[in-house]
Amino acid sequence: MPFSDLDLVLIHDGHPGIGEIADALWYPLWDARVGLDHSVRTPAEALKVASADLRTAMGLLDGRLVAGDAELASRLVGAAREQWRRTAGKRIPELIESARERWHRSGEVAQSSEPDLKHGRGGLRDLGLLDAVAVAQLADRPGEELTAARELLLDVRTELRRTVRRGRDVLGAADAAVVASELDFGDRFVLARHLSGAGRTVAYAVDVALRAAGPPKGRFGRKPARTPCGDGVVLHGSEVALARDAVPARDSGLLLRVGAASARTGRPISHGTLRTLADSAPELRAPWPESGRRALTELLGAGDGLVDAVEALDRTGLWARLLPEWGAVRDLPPREPVHAWTVDRHLVQACVEAAGLTDTVARPDLLLLGALLHDIGKGRETDHSELGAEIAGHVAVRIGLSEHDTRVVVGMVRHHLLLPDTATRRDISEPETVERVAKAIDGDPLLLELLHALAKADSLATGPGVWTQWKAGLVGELVARTRTLLTGRPLPEPEAVDATQRELAAEAVRAGTGQVAVTSADGHHRVVTITCAVPAAAELLTPAAGVLALNSLEVHTATLHTVTPDGFDGGRVGVFTASPRFGTPPDPALLRDQFARAVAGGPALSRKLAEKERAYEGTQAAPVSPKVLWFDDETTGAEAVVVELRAMDRLALLYRVAGALRHSDAEVRWAKVETLGDRVVDSFAITPRTGTLDADWRRRLEQNLLAAAQ
Numbered sequence: 001m002p003f004s005d006l007d008l009v010l011i012h013d014g015h016p017g018i019g020e021i022a023d024a025l026w027y028p029l030w031d032a033r034v035g036l037d038h039s040v041r042t043p044a045e046a047l048k049v050a051s052a053d054l055r056t057a058m059g060l061l062d063g064r065l066v067a068g069d070a071e072l073a074s075r076l077v078g079a080a081r082e083q084w085r086r087t088a089g090k091r092i093p094e095l096i097e098s099a100r101e102r103w104h105r106s107g108e109v110a111q112s113s114e115p116d117l118k119h120g121r122g123g124l125r126d127l128g129l130l131d132a133v134a135v136a137q138l139a140d141r142p143g144e145e146l147t148a149a150r151e152l153l154l155d156v157r158t159e160l161r162r163t164v165r166r167g168r169d170v171l172g173a174a175d176a177a178v179v180a181s182e183l184d185f186g187d188r189f190v191l192a193r194h195l196s197g198a199g200r201t202v203a204y205a206v207d208v209a210l211r212a213a214g215p216p217k218g219r220f221g222r223k224p225a226r227t228p229c230g231d232g233v234v235l236h237g238s239e240v241a242l243a244r245d246a247v248p249a250r251d252s253g254l255l256l257r258v259g260a261a262s263a264r265t266g267r268p269i270s271h272g273t274l275r276t277l278a279d280s281a282p283e284l285r286a287p288w289p290e291s292g293r294r295a296l297t298e299l300l301g302a303g304d305g306l307v308d309a310v311e312a313l314d315r316t317g318l319w320a321r322l323l324p325e326w327g328a329v330r331d332l333p334p335r336e337p338v339h340a341w342t343v344d345r346h347l348v349q350a351c352v353e354a355a356g357l358t359d360t361v362a363r364p365d366l367l368l369l370g371a372l373l374h375d376i377g378k379g380r381e382t383d384h385s386e387l388g389a390e391i392a393g394h395v396a397v398r399i400g401l402s403e404h405d406t407r408v409v410v411g412m413v414r415h416h417l418l419l420p421d422t423a424t425r426r427d428i429s430e431p432e433t434v435e436r437v438a439k440a441i442d443g444d445p446l447l448l449e450l451l452h453a454l455a456k457a458d459s460l461a462t463g464p465g466v467w468t469q470w471k472a473g474l475v476g477e478l479v480a481r482t483r484t485l486l487t488g489r490p491l492p493e494p495e496a497v498d499a500t501q502r503e504l505a506a507e508a509v510r511a512g513t514g515q516v517a518v519t520s521a522d523g524h525h526r527v528v529t530i531t532c533a534v535p536a537a538a539e540l541l542t543p544a545a546g547v548l549a550l551n552s553l554e555v556h557t558a559t560l561h562t563v564t565p566d567g568f569d570g571g572r573v574g575v576f577t578a579s580p581r582f583g584t585p586p587d588p589a590l591l592r593d594q595f596a597r598a599v600a601g602g603p604a605l606s607r608k609l610a611e612k613e614r615a616y617e618g619t620q621a622a623p624v625s626p627k628v629l630w631f632d633d634e635t636t637g638a639e640a641v642v643v644e645l646r647a648m649d650r651l652a653l654l655y656r657v658a659g660a661l662r663h664s665d666a667e668v669r670w671a672k673v674e675t676l677g678d679r680v681v682d683s684f685a686i687t688p689r690t691g692t693l694d695a696d697w698r699r700r701l702e703q704n705l706l707a708a709a710q
Contacts, residue, residue, distance in 0.1 A: 005035030088136030109199030122199030263302030287400030
């Protein structure tokens with residue numbers, strides 16, 4: 001394997017000069033900077049270490065002669081295998097615990113957007129585990145399907161290391177594109193589906209093998225207890241199984257009850273039960289009976305146990321009987337870099353997260369179903385929310401939901417992005433914004449409540465850092481304002497410039513330069529509110545964005561005000577919410593000094609930002625073409641429009657975009673910046689400073705924005 005460390009054992013039979021021989025071997029390798037894990041042992045010493053160290057024991061099982069006495073090496077490997085066969089049964093618990101710790105650290109190969117090909121669950125280390133269990137004669141040797149999975153994982157890992165020129169095992173999206181091309185997979189999405197399938201094959205085989213190799217299910221020859229855990233379902237020892245009187249061929253709901261029992265108890269479904277259900281369980285006919293819907297709700301609301309239960313059902317084709325539409329998203333890799341899972345796993349994970357929110361909504365059953373279906377329309381060249389809503393309608397009718405409940409589920413899928421997108425990309429203090437949300441949901445307070453919970457579950461299931469306190473606050477405020485509108489009460493007026501901001505503007509006018517004040521945002525120490533003020537004639541957004549970028553602050557929102565208090569000629573105030581990309585926020589005094597210098601003009605800020613961007617070169621993902629979208633009638637006032645820029649994230653992107661807006665003679669009223677992994681959606685409410693908002697002005701501004709984002 002390219003760029004791998006060497007794991008070498010120098011075996012000897014008591015040779016008196018073994019130390020000098022070892023030095024002669026190791027030093028040239030060290031001088032060549034080869035990674036080396038080495039030891040010098042007699043066969044007896046190696047076996048003694050293997051008896052106490054699991055890693056050594058497993059490593060000796062596939063020991064290979066590099067050079068030297070073939071008979072001595074063969075004797076050691078044979079003795080190590082015999083020792084393993086004698087002791088493996090007692091060491092299985094240690095093997096299982098070691099594997100679980102590794103899986104917890106490295107995640108899964110299957111359904112992961114960036115799989116660890118070696119250490120992840122379903123990866124190469126697990127294939128080694130299967131080999132060890134087979135050597136101990138505790139499970140069958142890997143068959144053709146596992147052999148194909150091994151070849152794929154090895155090929156991909158080898159090509160990955162050749163591509164990056166170092167010992168990497170985690171396949172990122174950018175490298176996957178190159179690897180896919182080299183291995184003739186077409187693109188990284190095709191490769192991802194093959195890898196996910198291989199990972200699922202290996203992980204399932206490991207689960208079955210470790211269960212078979214584990215300690216006996218009964219004690220002192222007794223049969224394991226059979227504890228009822230549902231109609232026709234029992235807990236047989238440590239596995240979920242069919243009751244003796246269960247008749248799968250005549251009980252269409254039995255499949256759901258088995259899955260629900262497994263998810264609820266966290267115990268695996270026995271292999272025999274899965275095989276029996278696959279052979280004889282009938283399909284649930286539409287519309288499902290009430291008992292079937294209750295079992296589905298119990299299954300989806302079980303929490304963490306749902307993941308393994310669905311995986312077991314899906315591996316045996318049973319999940320597709322319940323939800324034939326699942327095939328379109330199975331192992332479908334995400335196109336958005338912020339997603340940690342494939343689409344099917346994301347949907348299951350969203351149900352897991354939604355299960356923790358069922359006590360916050362009036363209809364937990366609809367929340368769980370909406371979580372399961374909200375991205376079911378992905379993977380096709382169309383709006384996944386609209387297609388998903390159509391699919392969700394068919395599913396809802398098939399499982400027997402009422403017309404009203406079907407309408408709610410369809411609305412959840414169609415509008416599952418409505419609240420987070422609006423809260424992070426629009427000014428939620430504007431009445432028009434709230435009115436659009438209320439109109440989209442047809443004034444239904446139940447749908448609003450369910451969408452609020454689904455927004456949280458969806459974000460939590462997407463990946464770490466997607467559902468932040470700041471995002472939760474914005475969505476919560478939007479929901480509260482929409483609920484106020486739905487009850488017929490007047491919306492609160494947008495907050496005017498407060499006394500502190502007014503005084504800062506006055507100070508900027510008196511001093512003739514920029515001023516800065518920094519406070520925490522809603523008590524969150526990592527999110528700060530930075531208020532910048534300048535004299536009326538000075539530029540505000542561009543220098544502020546530049547200084548914040550220079551200090552590695554990620555801007556979330558920006559609101560700009562013109563202040564005309566009595567006693568002075570007026571000034572302009574910008575209120576920014578931002579958080580550090582890493583570390584803690586910078587010293588306010590430093591920000592104040594840098595901003596004053598930037599407002600005063602000069603090339604220093606641009607030069608420093610260019611230097612900082614060069615320092616980050618090589619760390620960015622593969623570029624994508626920027627896109628500009630226009631949204632009319634989404635902000636208050638005539639001659640105002642919302643423009644969105646979707647582009648790759650860059651350190652000084654907002655600074656460059658602000659310059660493009662200024663160059664285009666655009667007045668910015670507010671800005672929202674949403675970061676999605678390595679991409680951003682920058683939204684601006686703008687109006688022309690002079691002239692009209694005509695097609696020529698839009699075309700010129702769009703060209704400038706695209707140039708700034710290149």
